[in-house]
Amino acid sequence: MLDDKILNYFKKHEGGYVSGEDMSHELGISRAAVWKHIEKLREEGYDIEALPHLGYKLASVPDSLTEVELKWRLKTDIIAKKIYSYKETASTNDVAYNLAIQGEKEGSIVIAESQTAGRGRMGRIWVSPKSKGAYMSIILRPNILPKEVSSITLFSALSVAKTIREITNLAAFIKWPNDVLIDSKKICGVLTEMNAETDKINFVIIGIGININTKKELLPKGATSIAEESGRELSRVEIVRSIFRNMDKYYRLFNSGHIDEIIEEYKEFSNFLGTRVQVAYHEAKIEGYAIDVDRNGALVLRMDSGLNERVFAGDVTMLR
Amino acid sequence: MLDDKILNYFKKHEGGYVSGEDMSHELGISRAAVWKHIEKLREEGYDIEALPHLGYKLASVPDSLTEVELKWRLKTDIIAKKIYSYKETASTNDVAYNLAIQGEKEGSIVIAESQTAGRGRMGRIWVSPKSKGAYMSIILRPNILPKEVSSITLFSALSVAKTIREITNLAAFIKWPNDVLIDSKKICGVLTEMNAETDKINFVIIGIGININTKKELLPKGATSIAEESGRELSRVEIVRSIFRNMDKYYRLFNSGHIDEIIEEYKEFSNFLGTRVQVAYHEAKIEGYAIDVDRNGALVLRMDSGLNERVFAGDVTMLR
Structure with a gap:
C-alpha cells in the first residue's frame, strides 16, 4: 500500500x-x-x-501487471476499477469465480504474471509462461438471459484484436467465436464462464490469455505471440490497459442495447466470413459457407442444400 | 453406516x-x-x-428423508444413486453447488429436513419448515448448450406435478415455467442454477422445494401443502422416491433426444394454455394469449397485434 x-x-x-x-x-x-x-x-x-x-x-518503471501500473491514467467506467494482481496463481478464472460468488462488484479484474493451471475452452490447457503474456479474468454482472451471453464473448475477443491493431501494425483477426489470430496462428483465447439461473445471470467471468512477449518455443504448436510476429517486445502494461479501455467501451455499448454495432465491428475483424468452413462440436461435424454472425452471436452457415444453418458452438476450421 | x-x-x-x-x-x-x-x-x-x-x-419406520429410507427399493439409472441427507442446512442448492464444483457425479442428491436460508427464483426466499416438506437439490451434467437448459427446469416441475397426481387425487398443475400449483396455490417451486461456459454446461443444480405435510399457517400467502389440500398427511419418503423415479425417466427421455414427448406431457399439466396472461420480467410487462410452449421451453404468446411472441423468462399472471 x-x-x-x-x-x-x-x-x-x-x-x-x-x-x-x-x-x-x-x-x-x-x-x-x-x-x-x-x-x-x-x-x-x-x-x-x-x-x-x-x-x-x-x-x-518495470513492465509489471500490478494495480498501480495498470490503473495509471486509466479512465474507465466499469472495467478494472479494482485489480487483484498476482505473481502466480493456479487459474485467474478460478480466483475471479470465488470472488464473484462472495459478491465482488462487476468490472473487477484478477490478473497474474503466470498460471500453474491455466484453462482454455472445452477443458483444454492454456499455457501461461511467466511475465511474458497477460492472463486475466474480468467479472461482469450483465442484466441478460443466459442465452444472450455469447455477445460478451464476442466483444471480449474484439477488444483484444482491436488493441493489437491499434498498438502494432499487425493484422489481428478473430476466428469465430473468440480466438484472436495473427497470420492464422493463435495469439489469444477467451474462456467465458457463468453462474446463472434459467432466467437470470448471476455473474460472468471472462478469462483472457494473450501471448505478448512469449518466445515461440514456450508456446504450443499453432500459437504465436505479438513479439514473435512484430519482431519487437511490447509493453504488456500498455496492451492490457488498452484492452480494458476497449472492453469498457464495448460493455457500455452492450448495456445500452447497441449489440448490432458490436456485431458489425466484430464482423470486420472476422477472417472466416465468405469462406468455406467446417464446424466440429463433440462428435458432429458440419460444413458450409460462413455467411454471417447474427446478433445472438451464432455463426450462420449456407449449407450445400441451399438452406442456412445457425451454429452456436464448436470449433471452426477454414477449408480451401 | x-x-x-x-x-x-x-x-x-x-x-x-x-x-x-x-x-x-x-x-x-x-x-x-x-x-x-x-x-x-x-x-x-x-x-x-x-x-x-x-x-x-x-x-x-419414521418418515425421515434419509439415504436408507429414500433408496429402499428405488431403482433408478442416474437420479439418487447417492444421497447426502441433512437434518438442517442453509440451502441444499449451495451444498450441491459446492459438491459439483469438486466433481460430484451427476444424479447425486442433497436433501434436508429444514433449510435456514432456502432460496427461490429471482433471489426470493423459500420457507422450509422442519420435517414437513422436502427440500432437495439434484446435480446433473447434461451434454447440452446453456440455452437448452430450460427443458430441464420444465421436466423437474413435471416430475413433481405427476407424482402428486399419481399419489393423491389432487389436480396438480404447472404454471409456466416451473411452479406446481393446486387450486391456484403454490405447492412447489423449482430453482435451476448452472455453471457453464458459453458452449458447454459444466453442471446444473435443480433445487426443488415441496410443501407436503406443512400447516398453512407456516406458509407464505398464496402457498399451500399437499396435506392441506388432501386433508391427510402423506409419506414424504414415498413422494420423494416417486419424484426421483419420474425425474430419472424424464432425464432418460431428455438424453435420448425425446424433448418433444416431454413438452407434450408438460403441456397436459399446464393450466395457463388457452388463457390470457400477463408476463412480468424486470420492469417490462406483456400481455397476450398463451398458446403454446415450444421445444426450447419458451412460452408462446399470441399478441393483440396478431403476431406471436416467444417469452423466455418472467412471472406469469393469469388474467380473466
Whole structure:
C-alpha cells in the first residue's frame, strides 16, 4: 500500500526529482521508511535515481501487471476499477469465480504474471509462461438471459484484436467465436464462464490469455505471440490497459442495447466470413459457407442444400 | 453406516422377526453392539419390537428423508444413486453447488429436513419448515448448450406435478415455467442454477422445494401443502422416491433426444394454455394469449397485434 503511495507520488511529479523530505512529510512516514520502500521498489524493477540536493527521480518503471501500473491514467467506467494482481496463481478464472460468488462488484479484474493451471475452452490447457503474456479474468454482472451471453464473448475477443491493431501494425483477426489470430496462428483465447439461473445471470467471468512477449518455443504448436510476429517486445502494461479501455467501451455499448454495432465491428475483424468452413462440436461435424454472425452471436452457415444453418458452438476450421 | 446395515438387514427380512445372534454374526459385530445400535435407531423414530426367543422386528419406520429410507427399493439409472441427507442446512442448492464444483457425479442428491436460508427464483426466499416438506437439490451434467437448459427446469416441475397426481387425487398443475400449483396455490417451486461456459454446461443444480405435510399457517400467502389440500398427511419418503423415479425417466427421455414427448406431457399439466396472461420480467410487462410452449421451453404468446411472441423468462399472471 505504501509502495503504491510512493509510486503515485513519483508519477504525479511527472518524472522530475522529488525531495525525500517532502515525500516523507506528505506520506506521513520517516525519511528512513521512505528510503526502505525505495529500496524495495528498486528490487521490484523500478529504476529510481537519487542525487544529493535534488532527491529521487523515477527513471523507469518495470513492465509489471500490478494495480498501480495498470490503473495509471486509466479512465474507465466499469472495467478494472479494482485489480487483484498476482505473481502466480493456479487459474485467474478460478480466483475471479470465488470472488464473484462472495459478491465482488462487476468490472473487477484478477490478473497474474503466470498460471500453474491455466484453462482454455472445452477443458483444454492454456499455457501461461511467466511475465511474458497477460492472463486475466474480468467479472461482469450483465442484466441478460443466459442465452444472450455469447455477445460478451464476442466483444471480449474484439477488444483484444482491436488493441493489437491499434498498438502494432499487425493484422489481428478473430476466428469465430473468440480466438484472436495473427497470420492464422493463435495469439489469444477467451474462456467465458457463468453462474446463472434459467432466467437470470448471476455473474460472468471472462478469462483472457494473450501471448505478448512469449518466445515461440514456450508456446504450443499453432500459437504465436505479438513479439514473435512484430519482431519487437511490447509493453504488456500498455496492451492490457488498452484492452480494458476497449472492453469498457464495448460493455457500455452492450448495456445500452447497441449489440448490432458490436456485431458489425466484430464482423470486420472476422477472417472466416465468405469462406468455406467446417464446424466440429463433440462428435458432429458440419460444413458450409460462413455467411454471417447474427446478433445472438451464432455463426450462420449456407449449407450445400441451399438452406442456412445457425451454429452456436464448436470449433471452426477454414477449408480451401 | 452400521445403522444403515442394520436397517437394510431388517428390511431384507420383510418385516419378520430376526435373531440378534444371526444379525451380530452377519454384520460381524457383538450382540452388545447390535443392542446399542437398535437403541439408537429407536431414538431416531424407528419402532423396533423385541421378543424373547423370536428376536427383533422392525414394526414401523419414521418418515425421515434419509439415504436408507429414500433408496429402499428405488431403482433408478442416474437420479439418487447417492444421497447426502441433512437434518438442517442453509440451502441444499449451495451444498450441491459446492459438491459439483469438486466433481460430484451427476444424479447425486442433497436433501434436508429444514433449510435456514432456502432460496427461490429471482433471489426470493423459500420457507422450509422442519420435517414437513422436502427440500432437495439434484446435480446433473447434461451434454447440452446453456440455452437448452430450460427443458430441464420444465421436466423437474413435471416430475413433481405427476407424482402428486399419481399419489393423491389432487389436480396438480404447472404454471409456466416451473411452479406446481393446486387450486391456484403454490405447492412447489423449482430453482435451476448452472455453471457453464458459453458452449458447454459444466453442471446444473435443480433445487426443488415441496410443501407436503406443512400447516398453512407456516406458509407464505398464496402457498399451500399437499396435506392441506388432501386433508391427510402423506409419506414424504414415498413422494420423494416417486419424484426421483419420474425425474430419472424424464432425464432418460431428455438424453435420448425425446424433448418433444416431454413438452407434450408438460403441456397436459399446464393450466395457463388457452388463457390470457400477463408476463412480468424486470420492469417490462406483456400481455397476450398463451398458446403454446415450444421445444426450447419458451412460452408462446399470441399478441393483440396478431403476431406471436416467444417469452423466455418472467412471472406469469393469469388474467380473466
